[in-house]
Structures are given as C-alpha cells and as structure tokens.
Amino acid sequence: MQELAKGANAALAALSESVDSVVVGLNWSSPTGEGDADVSVLLLNSDGKVRSDADFYFYNNPVAPDGSVQLLGKTPTGDGSQDRIGFDLTAIPAEVTRIVVAASRYEGAHFGELENLRLTLADGVGTELVGFTITDTGPMSAFIFGELYRRDGAWKFRAVGQGYGSGLAGLATDFGVDIDDAAEEESPAPVEQAAPEEPVRAQVPAPRTAVAAKTPARPRTAKKKVTLPKAPRRSLADNDSWRQARLFPVSALKSDRDREARATSVLLSVMAQIPEFGRRLTAAFGAPAGRMETFTEVALPYGDTPRRPDGVIRVERAGKLWTALVETKTNGNALKGEQVQAYMDIAARRGYEAVITLTNDVELEGSPLVDVKVDGRRKHKVALRHLSWAEVAHQAQMLIQHEGVNDAAHAWLLRELLHYLQHENSGCHGFQNMGAAWVPVRNGIDDETLCQGDPRALEVVESWERLVRQVCLRLGGELGHKVLPVQRSRRGTDPAARRAQLADRLCADGRLGAELRIEGTPGVLALTADLRTGRLRTSIEIPAPTQGYPLSWAKRLIRRLAEAPADLHVETLVEGGAGPRSTLERLRPEPGNMLPTTNTPVLGFRLSLLKTMGSTRGNAESSFIRSVDEAVHRFHRSVVAYLE
Known part of the structure; x- marks a missing residue:
C-alpha cells in the first residue's frame, strides 16, 4: 500500500488492474468510545460545483440511482470503526471530473476529539492501494479527507486533509449545494403495517427535504426521523393453529x-x-x-x-x-x-x-x-x-422496516425472505455455538486451573467477539440505528495480539467484556459476562448535566425511568471514589438518597441490570448465546430507550 502525504496524489491504474470499482474507507477512533462522524460525497463538474443538489450523497441520500455511489455503512475495526463508500467509476457521468470524500460531526462536536483519522482506498478485489493519515485536525466539524479526479481519461486520488469549521452544511454550500436547514423539521407519515397474510405496504423513504409538492428538493443536513410501521392488524385466522401460507416454505427441510x-x-x-x-x-x-x-x-x-x-x-x-x-x-x-x-x-x-x-x-x-x-x-x-x-437478515430488516423500498411487491418479498431466515428450520440462525473450548474454559475458571497462554481461552475470546458483533447486527436491525462494538486499542495494533491480551485477562479474572455504541444514546452500553458467578451485567454511564443541581438531576432521572425494572441498580459516580447505590425500587420514593451526604461533586450515574447467563454453548433456551442476546435487548428496551 502506498502511503500519501497531504497534497500528494496517485494514479489508480498504476497500482492495480481492478479499479473500475473501488471502496474508500474512513477510519477514526474515540478515547471514550462515544465519538462518531458521518461520511458524505460530492460529485463536481469542471467548475468545482455540483451539477445539482442530487450530486450530494450523505446519510439522508446514501445511494445514487445509477449505483455509482453508495454509502456502505460502518464496520468495527481494531481501534474504532470504518465508514466505507463504494464507487463504480465506470458509472460516474462523463461531466463529473472530481469526487470529494468528506466526513462531518454534529451537535457541536469536532474532529479534535477523535483519534487516528485515516483514509484507505481499496480496489475491486479488496487490496488496499493507498493510505492517508490526518494528524492536524483541530476544532473542525467537517473534513475533506481526499478526492478522486480524472486526468487524461484516467482516475487519480489526491490526499486533501482540509478542515471546515462550518460543518457539513458549510462544506456542501461551498460546493454549490442549496441547503434547506431553516425549514421546520417534518417526520415521514406513519406507514401502516399490513396484516400478516397480506402484502406489506412499501415504506418509501421520504424526500430528502420537507417541502411542498412541485418545489425543487433541497438537501437537509438534519437527520431524518424514521417512523416504524404500526402493529399488525388482527389476523383473520380462527385460532393460533392456523398457519399462514408462505412463499418460502420450511416444513420440508430435513437435511x-x-x-x-x-x-x-x-x-x-x-x-x-x-x-x-x-x-x-x-x-x-x-x-x-x-x-x-x-x-x-x-x-x-x-x-x-x-x-x-x-x-x-x-x-x-x-x-x-x-x-x-x-x-x-x-x-x-x-x-x-x-x-x-x-x-x-x-x-x-x-x-x-x-x-x-x-x-x-x-x-x-x-x-x-x-x-x-x-x-x-x-x-x-x-x-x-x-x-x-x-x-443478510440485518440488511433485509433495515430495508423492510426502516429505510423502505420503492415497490409494494418488493417489500412483501423481502418480508417473506426475512421470515424464512428467522425460522428455526431454515438453518440460517447466525452464530450459535461458542465452540468446543467453551465448557473446558468455564470449568477451568471454576476450579482455578486455567492458565494464561492456554489456547482454549483465545478460542473463547474469538467466539465472544463474534457473538458481540452479531448482537450489534440484530439490535441495529430492530432499531434502525448504527450499533457497533467499541474497540479501545491503538491504531495499528495487531488483532491477534489484542485478542491474546483479552484471553490473558479472561484467565486472570474470569470475565468477558464488551462495549456497544448505539447511535442516539447518551453513553456506551457495557456488557460483562462473569464466568465465575454465572451472571451477565448490562450497564450504561450517564454524565451529569452541565447545569442545575444534583437533586434535580436525580429527580429527573427517576421520572424518566418510571417504566424501567424495579431491580435496576443505580450508582452515583463521584470524584475520588464510589458514591451511593441502590435499586430503582428503593429510590423512587426518595430520589435524594442517590446523592452523597458530603458535598462531593457528582460526575454522573451508572445504571445496571443483572441476569443469570445460560450455561450451554449451543442455541437451546438456556444457552449462553441466547442469554447474552436477551440481556442486551432487554436492557435497551427497558432502560436505554428512556434515555435517548
């Protein structure tokens, strides 16, 4: 891979023969695990401007109709996450001479709060051709990472690294995009969910702008809100024994x-x-x-x-x-x-x-x-x-439940596919076995005979990482939000070395841990599996507000958690040590018991739920994998959802 300095360029054809399609990856990491950014792409003509607002691709307009540009979403990496963009260079219109690749932050955040900003460009077979690391970020809320441009009929790449203090809207405006962020935000109309035996009505994504009919659409950098389908209508079946006819039957599957x-x-x-x-x-x-x-x-x-x-x-x-x-x-x-x-x-x-x-x-x-x-x-x-x-199930769920398709028959077809994949007889259940090392490692932890360096511990760590990534896919598909595991290792850390360290930690304290970043959530969801006690802990830390008094913070938090489980543990985070902690049931009558008796400053609150974890490695009702999935979903549904 060729490393580029700021301002340097490289001819793609000189680096690979498979450059008709390329994938650009934008990487960053956050010390807290909570920082994130969004990618955007602008197609420019010879004047350095977009031909129309349709040449602006971002979270409200992620895919070009001709397939030339597609925002592929985020994937976890060893030190954070990577946002990928796919380009079909053969489909880029001839009048487009430059393609700007940028990223932006929101709600007052800037890139100086992130680490390891880096761009990579890979060819059609996945080989990384060029890399560019940005070191001078500063208080910029938007950044142009690089650009693809034509020169003598061939595509080249230039490392740019230019920051914008005016955010995504300012960056887009500089390239000729007419932004409409002043208009009042409107949510898409709710889409009625059809009865199970009828074709589901297509949930077509709302236009990128909230404007009157026949008014030219203008992009809005405010993120669109998604309205989920209503609950299904009452079935016409006489009783629950009636089985709905399916396009893809699974009853005949025996081998x-x-x-x-x-x-x-x-x-x-x-x-x-x-x-x-x-x-x-x-x-x-x-x-x-x-x-x-x-x-x-x-x-x-x-x-x-x-x-x-x-x-x-x-x-x-x-x-x-x-x-x-x-x-x-x-x-x-x-x-x-x-x-x-x-x-x-x-x-x-x-x-x-x-x-x-x-x-x-x-x-x-x-x-x-x-x-x-x-x-x-x-x-x-x-x-x-x-x-x-x-x-596969995640992508189908995102389309059918959150983003929508343009045809009612396609929506019904996707729903049938999703039902097939989720049926117990299909065999397409996802990761479902912790492996042969799972039981010996648990036994070794119980009798304190598991030694550091045991290769079976490494196998369990790898299985745990696979399970966590699958939990993220399932939760993200249900919510319609990005859910990613947080990695806190330094950029360039060898994944094998990182997992070896986690395996040694498992041998020492008998715990497996993970952190999940959920878009729109004020904090990171922490998940811990204690193999010594057989318990799962899900928790989230909420920072204290910047204004007001601790007692008002406590009362407000208890009100927001009115529907949360009574056994929810609430711990007050204070400077210099542990603060008061109790269950939600005991705190509801008197929220003031959350506060320290001294004048110690309150930093925030930690909310936790405990659950007994399954013991078997497979996908039985009592399995470990099922218990982890249920613990995360329950914690989000009953606790985190009230904090968003």
Missing part, C-alpha cells in the same frame, strides 16, 4: 443439504429481483451497479471432476460482466478449506472476480474463516469475501 440448497436459491432469487437489496449485499465486494442474474448448482470444470458451487452471481454493466461464485453453509456447518480453494482456482482460471462464502459464522478482522493459497504468478486476482446470515 443439511436441503437447507443449504433452499437457502441459497431463496436468497439469490430475491437479490436478483430487488435491486436495492442485491446491490447492498454486493457493492462492498466490488460488484458494479447493473443488471443482476443469479444461478444455482452450476457445473464448472475442475480437473477430472466438475465442481458445483452453491450459487453464481453475475452482474452486467456496459457490456462487461462481474461474476462471483457462492459457497453456502447452514446450521452451523463449517467451511471446507479444500472446497473454497477449488472455487478460488476456478474463478482465477475463468476470470471471475470473487468467491463469496455465506455461513452462520462471523468473520473477524485478521482471523479468516478459511485459509486459501493465492498463486502470485496469476495476473488475474480473485477476492475471497464472507457474509454471515446475520448480516
């Missing part, structure tokens, strides 16, 4: 092979029929925007015995084809290295672009699910990418 074949066919057919959904799952893998067709059980020659990948995805654009082979596993079955290696070899020989593995497992940074060998002598490169069934 793993049946589940894999059915799940692959169902998913690929829906991807081909719903462009928004298919594009969302493939854009990050370098697929262009275009006509998509999908196939199953395709026979491909390989030595003496043809190979049959579970599926093939093919996208056509401007007479060019992008092809990916798909290998699917369900019901917790593991990938076979020899099988994936064969598909990588076939793809390389036939000029295909990618091999996509799709399983219940969650891939971790620096820890691939299967190792393959790449022949460096081959000119054509093939990307090996992974999807989890939890990610």
Whole structure:
C-alpha cells in the first residue's frame, strides 16, 4: 500500500488492474468510545460545483440511482470503526471530473476529539492501494479527507486533509449545494403495517427535504426521523393453529443439504429481483451497479471432476460482466478449506472476480474463516469475501422496516425472505455455538486451573467477539440505528495480539467484556459476562448535566425511568471514589438518597441490570448465546430507550 502525504496524489491504474470499482474507507477512533462522524460525497463538474443538489450523497441520500455511489455503512475495526463508500467509476457521468470524500460531526462536536483519522482506498478485489493519515485536525466539524479526479481519461486520488469549521452544511454550500436547514423539521407519515397474510405496504423513504409538492428538493443536513410501521392488524385466522401460507416454505427441510440448497436459491432469487437489496449485499465486494442474474448448482470444470458451487452471481454493466461464485453453509456447518480453494482456482482460471462464502459464522478482522493459497504468478486476482446470515437478515430488516423500498411487491418479498431466515428450520440462525473450548474454559475458571497462554481461552475470546458483533447486527436491525462494538486499542495494533491480551485477562479474572455504541444514546452500553458467578451485567454511564443541581438531576432521572425494572441498580459516580447505590425500587420514593451526604461533586450515574447467563454453548433456551442476546435487548428496551 502506498502511503500519501497531504497534497500528494496517485494514479489508480498504476497500482492495480481492478479499479473500475473501488471502496474508500474512513477510519477514526474515540478515547471514550462515544465519538462518531458521518461520511458524505460530492460529485463536481469542471467548475468545482455540483451539477445539482442530487450530486450530494450523505446519510439522508446514501445511494445514487445509477449505483455509482453508495454509502456502505460502518464496520468495527481494531481501534474504532470504518465508514466505507463504494464507487463504480465506470458509472460516474462523463461531466463529473472530481469526487470529494468528506466526513462531518454534529451537535457541536469536532474532529479534535477523535483519534487516528485515516483514509484507505481499496480496489475491486479488496487490496488496499493507498493510505492517508490526518494528524492536524483541530476544532473542525467537517473534513475533506481526499478526492478522486480524472486526468487524461484516467482516475487519480489526491490526499486533501482540509478542515471546515462550518460543518457539513458549510462544506456542501461551498460546493454549490442549496441547503434547506431553516425549514421546520417534518417526520415521514406513519406507514401502516399490513396484516400478516397480506402484502406489506412499501415504506418509501421520504424526500430528502420537507417541502411542498412541485418545489425543487433541497438537501437537509438534519437527520431524518424514521417512523416504524404500526402493529399488525388482527389476523383473520380462527385460532393460533392456523398457519399462514408462505412463499418460502420450511416444513420440508430435513437435511443439511436441503437447507443449504433452499437457502441459497431463496436468497439469490430475491437479490436478483430487488435491486436495492442485491446491490447492498454486493457493492462492498466490488460488484458494479447493473443488471443482476443469479444461478444455482452450476457445473464448472475442475480437473477430472466438475465442481458445483452453491450459487453464481453475475452482474452486467456496459457490456462487461462481474461474476462471483457462492459457497453456502447452514446450521452451523463449517467451511471446507479444500472446497473454497477449488472455487478460488476456478474463478482465477475463468476470470471471475470473487468467491463469496455465506455461513452462520462471523468473520473477524485478521482471523479468516478459511485459509486459501493465492498463486502470485496469476495476473488475474480473485477476492475471497464472507457474509454471515446475520448480516443478510440485518440488511433485509433495515430495508423492510426502516429505510423502505420503492415497490409494494418488493417489500412483501423481502418480508417473506426475512421470515424464512428467522425460522428455526431454515438453518440460517447466525452464530450459535461458542465452540468446543467453551465448557473446558468455564470449568477451568471454576476450579482455578486455567492458565494464561492456554489456547482454549483465545478460542473463547474469538467466539465472544463474534457473538458481540452479531448482537450489534440484530439490535441495529430492530432499531434502525448504527450499533457497533467499541474497540479501545491503538491504531495499528495487531488483532491477534489484542485478542491474546483479552484471553490473558479472561484467565486472570474470569470475565468477558464488551462495549456497544448505539447511535442516539447518551453513553456506551457495557456488557460483562462473569464466568465465575454465572451472571451477565448490562450497564450504561450517564454524565451529569452541565447545569442545575444534583437533586434535580436525580429527580429527573427517576421520572424518566418510571417504566424501567424495579431491580435496576443505580450508582452515583463521584470524584475520588464510589458514591451511593441502590435499586430503582428503593429510590423512587426518595430520589435524594442517590446523592452523597458530603458535598462531593457528582460526575454522573451508572445504571445496571443483572441476569443469570445460560450455561450451554449451543442455541437451546438456556444457552449462553441466547442469554447474552436477551440481556442486551432487554436492557435497551427497558432502560436505554428512556434515555435517548
């Protein structure tokens, strides 16, 4: 990877042959785990201005109709999170000469509060080509990280690193965008949820601006509010024993092979029929925007015995084809290295672009699910990418429940897919097994025989990280918000070294810990699994207000938690040590008991719930995985939701 200094540039074609599609990643981290920023893209003509307001892509307008630009969302990294943007450079209109990539903060925050600001640009097979680190941030609320620009018909990248004190609105205005932030905020009208046996009504995203009909739309940098569907109407069934007819039945699935074949066919057919959904799952893998067709059980020659990948995805654009082979596993079955290696070899020989593995497992940074060998002598490169069934369900849920699609039939089709994926017989349940090391490690902690350096502890740490990422996907899909695990390691830390440290800590104190950052939440949700006591603790720390008196803070907090569980633990955070703590049930009659008897300054409050965790490693009712998922969802539903 070529490191660029501020103002330097690089020609993409000189670095890779797969630059028709590229992915730009913007990284940052926060010392507190709460800081975040939003990315934006502007397409500029030769005058340095947008052609129209439609050339401004941000959280209220994340996808170009022609697929040339797509904000792909955030993914956790070893030291924070990465916001990714996919560009199909072959689809960029000819009159666009520059593409500005920027990020902004909100509510008075600035980039000086974040650390490790960095941009990377990867080619169509995922190889990082250039990197640019920003060190001089200061009190800027918006930053141009870099720009793609045409020169003699070829694309180049320039590291910019220019800050704006006027935020996203000021940055956009400088490039000719007509911002309408003065108008009164309007929420989209509630969308009525159809009865289960009827097609769901499409939830079409509201226009980017709240304006009267026939008035030219102007972007608004205030984030749009999403209105969730109403509760389903009463069913027409006589009783609960009546089963609703489904497009994708699961009753006939008896073997793993049946589940894999059915799940692959169902998913690929829906991807081909719903462009928004298919594009969302493939854009990050370098697929262009275009006509998509999908196939199953395709026979491909390989030595003496043809190979049959579970599926093939093919996208056509401007007479060019992008092809990916798909290998699917369900019901917790593991990938076979020899099988994936064969598909990588076939793809390389036939000029295909990618091999996509799709399983219940969650891939971790620096820890691939299967190792393959790449022949460096081959000119054509093939990307090996992974999807989890939890990610597929998350994307379907985001579209059907929060962002919307443009066709009622597509909305119904997505809902049927989501029902299929969540059915217990489908085998597409996501990560569901803590692994063979789970029971020995718990036993070793109980009898104090687990030693630091034990490789089984590392296996448990990796399984815990997979579980936490899946919990984030599920909670984010339900809320329609970004939910990401917080990583507090320094940039450049080797993921394997970080997990080894966590494994040593597990051996020492018998605890697994994680922190989740939920968009719109005043704090970080902390999750701790104490393997010594068999208890799960979910908690959140709320900083004290900057104005008012401690007694009024306590009363206000108790009022906001009127519907919270009575066994909620409330602890007052004070300077120099621990403050008073009690249960919500005892504090409701007298909130003043939350305050210290001395004049010690109050820094904030910590709210916690305790739950007995499951003991088994699988997906039974008493399982550890299920208990963690339920603990996080219960804490958000009964406590955090009242604080947002």
